[in-house]
Amino acid sequence: MSILKLKPSCKDYIWGGSRLAEEYGKECDKEVIAETWELSCHPDGPSYIVNGPYVGKTLKQYIDIEGRDVLGVNCRRFRDFPILTKFIDAKDNLSIQVHPDNRYALKNEKQYGKTEMWYVMDAGEEAFLYYGFKREVSKEEFAKRIQEDTLLEVLHAVPVQKGDVLFIESGTIHAIGKDILIAEIQQNSNVTYRVYDYGRVGKDGKKRDLHIEKALAVTNRVPIVKGRNSYPHVADCDYFTVDKLNLDGNVMKKLEGNVSGASFASILMLDGEGTISNGNERLSFKKGDSFFLAAGSGTYTVEGSCDALITTIREKAAPVRIGIDIGGTTTKIGLVDIHQQLLACEEMDTDPDRTAEAVIEEIAQRVLGLLERQGILMDQCIGAGIGVPGTVDRKSGIVRYSNNMKWEDVKLAEKIGVYLPIPVRIANDADCAALGEAAAGAGKECQDVIMLTLGTGVGGGIILDGEIYEGKGIGGSELGHMVIVEDGEPCTCGRRGCLEAYVSASALIRDAKRALGKEMTPEEIFAGASGGNEVLKDIVDLYIRRLGIGIVNIVNIFRPQLVLIGGGISAQGENLLGPLREIVKKNCFGGEKGELPEIETAALGKNAGMIGAASLI
Structure with missing residues (x-):
């Protein structure tokens, strides 16, 4: 049948x-x-x-x-x-x-x-x-x-x-x-x-x-x-191909078609009457009738007079986007589908001592190799998004300055476009991580999300109405460089008192070393505080208060639905989140009478940057 x-x-x-x-x-x-x-x-x-x-x-x-x-190979996507x-x-x-x-x-x-x-x-x-x-x-x-x-x-x-x-x-x-x-x-x-x-x-x-x-x-x-x-078709796109069948019943009164294993065929009779047959099956039709022919049905015949639309699905893999997360030491490359799922990914050493041209060429070659291994043609990719640390001019596709990469005025989109003939978009890596979490991670149910990444420094991304917010200029948001203590600790940016100077992992390690005279990891510091070490407890409490001040400032300005904490320190979970929620509740303008955001940890880990970069497309 x-x-x-x-x-x-x-x-x-x-x-x-x-x-x-x-x-x-x-x-x-x-x-x-x-x-x-x-x-x-x-x-x-x-x-x-x-x-x-x-x-x-x-x-x-x-x-x-x-x-x-019965739908055909082309419908697998x-x-x-x-x-x-x-x-x-x-x-x-x-x-x-x-x-x-x-x-x-x-x-x-x-x-x-x-x-x-x-x-x-x-x-x-x-x-x-x-x-x-x-x-x-x-x-x-x-x-x-x-x-x-x-x-x-x-x-x-x-x-x-x-x-x-x-x-x-x-x-x-x-x-x-x-x-x-x-x-x-x-x-x-x-x-x-x-x-x-x-x-x-x-x-x-x-x-x-x-x-x-x-x-x-x-x-x-x-x-x-x-x-x-869409010539020679009536319509043609990734989702359907439509052709017109016209039989006048005199000069043209019979047509043979073929339904291969590639796609089913839908035949919609707009006018006329006659018969449609396939093998030993023969059915009559009139205007308004609709028929479905399973993939692999083979030759069919339409006889009589009719106007009809025949719809099939052409060969085209699911739209694939390339997400590239460039870091100072490691670059991650991923292929992302329309469901924001990683189809495949790989990592490479970035080696910032190399020239930008050398790094970009290797990234491009890695992308091409990954596509080949996955059996995905370049024309099946709808674009590539790239996250890179530093000051990024998204409109022109130029990395203006990246201290981690030792890059200055690198035309990243243009240079990688030499190897990848598809649309290329770039953004700051922290913005990409935030976009990834908003698209497929802890923030996927929200349109307005703020993310802080607590690592060697403090990165941040602002997602408003589902899009990266970066203002009218270049460079995007720098949440880690809001001043929370006037003339305070020196920051890597050259100023004093920035949020990064107090709530980065580096700052936490620095404060513990000052107090106890030895190097400790953030995990050891939090564990010691939980175990009753009063010195470490005071350090952790102050750290959380400083972070809370930064979050309160962010919430008072942007009023997001969700604040996400990423980076290594986010592994502390509720030991960190519980006190932060109380600080926000107590200190945000309007308090509980307003709509306070949820505060959660990021969910995608190292995949956030790739998925977010792909979401630039």
Whole structure:
């Protein structure tokens, strides 16, 4: 059994009409049919099998029983069934909306984002849809226009007619206008952020929810210059390839196709009637029918007259990003997938006594070797992110100064781009570690995260709205160099009284040596304090108070959801965190009457920098 005829789930959204029932024979117990989900494994609306031994089962149940081989080799890169196919009858205007990309949706919605395409099956004489902005708008103007109900003034209204195709990439603001009938092929997602809805109310009599904050975070506010050229296909992207089949029943009344082991085929009949056959199977079709042909089905034949869309998944590995964490002694290289998981990684000695060119060349060669060993082609990589210690100009891709690396004005992005022909982004290593924790570690449920790394020095990263905050200049944040004691201990930066001069591991070791005359590790110092050594207890208490002062200052300024402690000293766990929480509770402005952040230890360890660097892409 290789041809499955499918019955859709139906949706009765308030803007829908009756054409799908009257003209396409869709059966539903609802008065309005806005959408029919023709090819779907989504739990919000599965499609059902109406022929053969699996009749009555959902498409997902069939796949679960038969195994994922029925989807084809090209679908191995997807965690879930990759696409969702719909018919849409817009009797009235749909809401103005936007869909997030995979990264944002997986983090915030626990499902994929949505890139989609529309094929206009029919449209009224004055029909149009909204597709992006007329001009670039700022985030502030976008938010203001939503609030003031003037958003439509800056949206691009596109007249449409039968046969038009639009490709809507994630992040594109859009809406289907009234009096339009559409076939939609999209990523398998049901995530939509509504920003304007004409003041309509739902079935409960209340205005439908808007999702303004999320929309502000994901919308591309730059006009779409031109449509996506997918020739010779109707549409083609990492998630689906769509081709058009047209048989006029006279000159062209028969077509043979082939479904290889690479991908299943979805055939959506837009118009006409006839038969579809594969081997000994032969089924009739009419307009509106939807068929699924399992991967490896072989030759199939369509006879009669029809317009149809045939959707397959082309060969393309899951998007892979390269994350590189450059350190003064060791550099870590990782391959990261869309789920923020490390696929593979390796380390190399950095040796800062070598020239920057030599280090960069070895890093690039190591990356190429890692890709080769993993069987990943370069064109399957969507970019490389690099974290490097020091002052970094992210916009120009230049390391302005790195004391650890002895680098000055090194064009890192440009130089590594000679070996890796993909987009390259760079940032400070502490910022990357913070971004990694926010993307996949202890802060993955938060948008606003501050991280302090307590090691030889004190590094810090600020993540606001899911992005690295670095201000308008270069260099990013230097949390370790806020002054907490006027004219205090000398700091490595040349000033006195910095947080780093009191709460780095080096500072803790220094204070213990002053008091006891011997070198001790931070672990030994904390252990001695817990064991009753009063001198060490006083040292640890003062250390925690100084760290608490720094955290209080940070919280009063940024009001994050979470403060993370990383670096070697974070291994002290609750011995460190418990007292810090009390200091923050007691000393933060507003105290417990405000929203105090959680204070936790970082979770990713040495992997944070690689994952964070990859997340720059």
